[in-house]
Amino acid sequence: MPRFSIVIPCFNAAETLAETLDSLLAQGFTNWEALCVDDGSCDGTQGVIETYQNRDPRIRLLRNPGKGPSTARNFGALACARGDILCFCDADDVWTPDKLGQVDDLFRLDDVEGVYGKVGFFRTIPGDGHTRSTVKPAALTIADMLSENPVCTLSNLSLRKPTFEAIGGFDPVFVHNEDLDLLVRLLGAGAVIRGMDRLLVWYRCSPDGLSSDLREMERSRRAVLERARDYGVQGDAKAEAAYLRYLARRSLRLKSSRLQALGLTLRGIGHSPSGFFTPVHRGAATAAASVVALVLPPKLRTTLFS
Structure with missing residues (x-):
């Protein structure tokens, strides 16, 4: 066997x-x-x-x-x-x-x-x-x-x-x-x-x-959060900010709207600045890339951030 x-x-x-x-x-x-x-x-x-x-x-x-x-x-x-x-x-x-x-x-x-x-x-x-x-x-x-x-x-x-x-x-x-x-x-x-x-x-x-349906990813994560609550574990603002940072980084690698990554970044920071910027290098890099992506051609953007 x-x-x-x-x-x-x-x-x-x-x-x-x-x-x-x-x-x-x-x-x-x-x-x-x-x-x-x-x-x-x-x-x-x-x-x-x-x-x-x-x-x-x-x-x-x-x-x-x-x-x-x-x-x-x-x-x-x-x-x-x-x-x-x-x-x-x-x-x-x-x-x-x-x-x-x-x-x-x-x-x-x-x-x-x-x-x-x-x-x-x-x-x-x-x-x-x-x-x-x-x-x-x-x-x-x-x-x-x-x-x-x-x-x-x-x-x-x-x-x-x-x-x-x-x-x-x-x-x-x-x-x-x-x-x-x-x-x-x-x-x-x-x-x-x-x-x-x-x-x-x-x-x-x-x-x-990559899946481009980031809204569906958020929806399915809400179902995971409900599952976690069944076991007595609650998500918090820091966890939400970290997940939104993950989606922002994913968005940068997709052929999606230039504003999508920035929107996810701003939402993440709004939930919890410390959650988004911990660790600092990851949060800062994501935030900076979300701004730079606004002026990059789509092909260069997906190549650079993949």
Whole structure:
């Protein structure tokens, strides 16, 4: 039986999926299976998976019986996975070669239900950017989820399979923020999720891969806040300001209205100046970029801020 089951939802990912799968084949820890759940792709995604499946039997092509990434992840993780530990990976992200080995070590050394690490952000080649996520020194709390998500991406999350099964997996109602909802429910159920101060994932920053529906993201976050209240945790002005800063930074990378990022910035500062400008370098950079973006051509703006 594999130690890890890696669930990869795939939709029209032919251009990036091979790089993702190559990063799995490069893992020093080899006891894994990869479940590539195709979500109705109409490009060459299935062909890419079949090519890798023929090369390595650990890689399997599955077809989503439903629709959407949450349903695809649930199908792979709940119906098909054979591993003790579930890892999620998006079809355009890349893992460092020691990711599974590092995660396995922490699961064996510590009584945890979930593990995450640092994320590096890249545009073309892993390492071409200098931005890295940070890791909380203590186990995650629900309050940590209500501002900027420390896990950053589902490609950075590994869970014991029984823990995931116990909460019923992802809620397919969520089109956005399904990762936040999952983490809030996991933490509300008592799961211990710890971070590793190691770079484990490269996250591809592409304007074309981002959701432009920031209003829908705000709406789904309100549903997450309601979920958190079910566990007795209230969001506050600082958390709201930090989340609006996150949306402003996201807006800068989109082909959206020049005023959108500035509007989100001003709203964030209005909720809580200290929340928006903590840490100072992130808040100040976001505010400055929101102003500079007003005079930049759209193509230069999306390229510069991606």
